[in-house]
Amino acid sequence: MTEAQKLQDEIQKKAMDKLAPLFNRYQLSLDYLEPALKWKSMVLILGNFSSGKSTLINEIFETDIQRTGQSPTDDSFTILTGPEKGAEPRELPGSSLINDERLPFTAFKKYGEQFVAHFAMKQFESPHLEDLAIIDSPGMLDAITEKDRGYDYNAVIGELARLADLVVLMFDPHKAGTIREVYETIRNTLPGNSGEDRIVFVMSRIDECDNPGDLIRSYGTLCWNLSQMTGRKDIPRIFLTYSPTLARAPESMAAWANERAELKERILAAPKLRVNHILQHIDKQAHELRMVAETLASFSLRGRQLLRKTGRLAIITGLFLFLFLDIIIREFTGLPETTLISSLLAGRVGWADLLIPTLGAGGALTLFSLFFSRFQFIGLQKRAAGRPEELIELDTEYRRQLWRQVAPHVELLLKEAGPREIFASHQGNLRKIDRFIDAELQDYYRRIS
Template structure:
């Protein structure tokens, strides 16, 4: 028996679980970060301009879900809906009740850890919160619960934002605190009350601060059973119009409709039942989204580290460029002011000189505000050794990590299917999505060979490595029966159903239609659809391409 066949049979008998992949990925990410990325960040004051250095706990922390919303939108009740019971320290009322940031985490027993203790604990990923000071830490707590659903996910409940002009002096920078959690979250849920839609000034500022994180942001329109279907349509339209003025993206953020009321409480009287079926489907969609978080956690960790590394690389180029522009002896103050005044133009120079992407550069106005507090003449020149290590991480280490992911995770990787006393909705079986987009069937076992054909790739016009094509059934349904090709029009419609930006779809099409034929065979269609869903989940297209080609045994 060949080595490839033995490896394939072993992968079928002993599937690699998501938990195994997560642990292995975290260990390798920590090694790459502390050896290659952190030294560059330290040398060029990355912490002062962007974010503090990561700790081992930051990298290995369980996936995080952040809830944001104005008071009385149902954030705390939503958590109870998920868990099946109240978490320690929670309180629900019609007035602004949640006045703290609360991290609901897994623990051996139910208990509350105050913020000051949590921020200095080496066992918790919250040491970075110390920079917000005593007043913030007094309004932060960790709530431990012995719930299996929390073994692989942490839920952050945030203080309710007051509506209208009724703002308060919290004693700490609330928006910066939200940003801190948002940058580390795997999913951000912004809750609105369908019965009293309102976006206050503070809420607007908070939503604006999430720019750049749209790929992991979702909207939840809660309490939708309190209005009839016609009113719901109007509220939905008003919400999208309001968000369109705040969220700087050409694409619409996914909005979930629902009424999340925990089964542990006496049932509420439903005022209007004409949207019951729709709300049930929408709620199931959101629960499916939450179930996917642990399975995708390892890939998102790699993706987030790639984004941070690219940011650190560009930052090093900026700092070293500014240093090189400074005179050796006289006129330093005048030159520094000129650089500050023309920072946007300097960014363009750096892009052109070093072939960097404009999307990796920071906001010049924000960067200038921070830069004014530094003496540019004391910056370091570019260290080619440090830069070489970062380039190696981007070109070798991260692509290698992506190639290590098998095509499927065992369904029992995480204890989402275990039943506990009480009813939590993440343990319910997934139901049919309200969306009609084609969803991939369960992927095949990991394939370790390359380029060899397989009898299981029925209808594939090119030889591929995996034992099964995920989208073969979809391809056979839409392709021309004679040419065995799927037209550009039909293929593009199926790709658009994933919900990507048009520019992303265009880039994916150029990769899939490598022969510039204007149509796709079964393997090319497979490449296109896999890339669509990977990019949709937040993975960089280059990394996604390398993984897909490796999984299919294709030559790059």
């Protein structure tokens, strides 16, 4: 095991030890945390069909494992990786992948049989593929709708992108302008799920541009499209590449020769991003958990404040009835013969003197506690579940983003909360989460920097 893998294992174990009980406590599923921690580093290759994805993969790993061609030759998600230690390379169908607990794909069952039929793993020997897997993907086609594919393509891409340490987005000069599906995918899934720094933009097949003017026009179109897509004014780095073996006139492409090599380097270096990615992922999950705990802490604080007010009134009323109920009753009925106060003054308190005071005080406390749990708490709960965002401060964009992730879950927890929730030790849980985020996670960040 390498140092990085050891560290990764340690981080995973620590995160599970510290966070899993709290995830359970707040009924958050570990479905997001667990898969992202598993298995090896992954690079997801996305792009238009025939943008050269499979060609690039074959080239990097010096194989012809992936079929290539001008028409949409391949409509599957294929995981390309090395065989297990000591085992022969195998091909595995999607059904095996989604049922293998050691792999991070068990959650992909939900995309249905159509997806599973288009999901596979191909193993082959390569020194780079011991701790790396590349995902070749079916091309994005404007014309193909979700109905044609039979599964939610964008959701699949979003989930794979979240697991991947690097997402390579490939365009070719011919179709630089028709990337609506790519656009939607980036807009809807990538930014929330994976940081911008994990996306690499590539314009490939540039050798097919007839002249530099052509290339510049294609590049310009792509930049414009990208800025529309990302909503940012700055243009990200775009690798301009071509396949040296396929290029029509390789000698005229000398200016771009290095870009392919650099891209290859970025892809092969993905395992180095793995630990950082895992830390970022745990970081985000921990902050989401923290926000859930924070909201419930705020709710329980309000509950206790309300209870304190009602409790004070209950005690005053109870005390009043304890001391004076027998006097009041005697005023109307002439009984009892002695009251608690008169007995106290006479210095002879008997058990009988305590009967009415105790019933009075007990009755008052019971009525107030019923009033609190049946009316006041329910009212507070309804208000909180209706507008849970009022329970916490959403003063930064980061917090608003976290809130969007957890809001439905918080609403559910608030709806299910019983009066006992106000005594739960949310503050203690918050301290535990903070200690994890501020001390342990930061320590790991320092160790990898």
